[in-house]
Amino acid sequence: MPRWLDPKTGCPPLLLFRALHRALPNNSSIVDEIVADIPQMIQFLFESKPFRQYRGWTGALGTGLGTALGVKVARPGDTVVCVVGDGALHYNPVPAALGFAQQHDAPILIVVCDNRGYTSRTWNIQKYFAEGAAVRTGQLFGNVIVPTPDYAKLAEAYGGSGERVETVAALNPAIERALAALATGHSALLDIFVTP
Numbered sequence: 405m406p407r408w409l410d411p412k413t414g415c416p417p418l419l420l421f422r423a424l425h426r427a428l429p430n431n432s433s434i435v436d437e438i439v440a441d442i443p444q445m446i447q448f449l450f451e452s453k454p455f456r457q458y459r460g461w462t463g464a465l466g467t468g469l470g471t472a473l474g475v476k477v478a479r480p481g482d483t484v485v486c487v488v489g490d491g492a493l494h495y496n497p498v499p500a501a502l503g504f505a506q507q508h509d510a511p512i513l514i515v516v517c518d519n520r521g522y523t524s525r526t527w528n529i530q531k532y533f534a535e536g537a538a539v540r541t542g543q544l545f546g547n548v549i550v551p552t553p554d555y556a557k558l559a560e561a562y563g564g565s566g567e568r569v570e571t572v573a574a575l576n577p578a579i580e581r582a583l584a585a586l587a588t589g590h591s592a593l594l595d596i597f598v599t600p
């Protein structure tokens with residue numbers, strides 16, 4: 405099995421959110437468009453620092469990046485972070501958003517919670533159709549994003565920096581590099597493999 409397909413590859417979400425909590429400055433605004441990892445985000449990303457929190461989606465996926473850019477334009481002094489699922493990312497106008505950030509000097513940090521699929525959908529199928537063919541055969545069509553795209557390249561195409569993180573050890577240095585990119589006016593995308 406390729407590494408990226410192995411659900412055990414990646415960081416436990418709580419460690420991602422704890423690392424972000426520690427690294428981000430107090431004047432951070434967090435826009436999220438995630439699903440399965442919400443409980444860990446609430447508990448660990450917002451542990452004690454006075455971050456602003458915006459929900460980036462309203463039921464229909466695809467609005468997280470636009471919301472984050474709106475926050476950045478309104479609060480240019482804030483470090484604006486968009487925490488987005490790899491599934492949700494596919495619903496966003498990624499080129500337009502990154503192009504806007506570049507053109508209008510509105511750099512944001514995009515943190516992709518990359519569990520290589522639509523995990524919350526899988527949970528629903530397992531819960532509501534436990535006896536069904538999908539669960540029986542393990543063929544969860546449409547719920548797995550394979551092969552995993554190299555999302556980091558998206559940021560690079562628009563003058564930003566991008567990095568994939570597959571291990572807990574790589575987490576902190578990658579976040580520091582992303583924040584350094586932001587400080588020089590460039591957007592950054594961290595494609596973080598998280599365990600489901």
Ligand SMILES: Cc1ncc(C[n+]2csc(CCOP(=O)(O)OP(=O)(O)O)c2C)c(N)n1
Binds near residue numbers: 463524
């Ligand atoms: C426009 C739209 N289409 C489909 C859905 C159904 N939907 C809800 S969550 C989800 C999967 C999101 O995947 P991801 O962002 O990776 O989060 P995960 O489930 O892995 O936590 C989908 C497809 C939706 N909410 N909005």
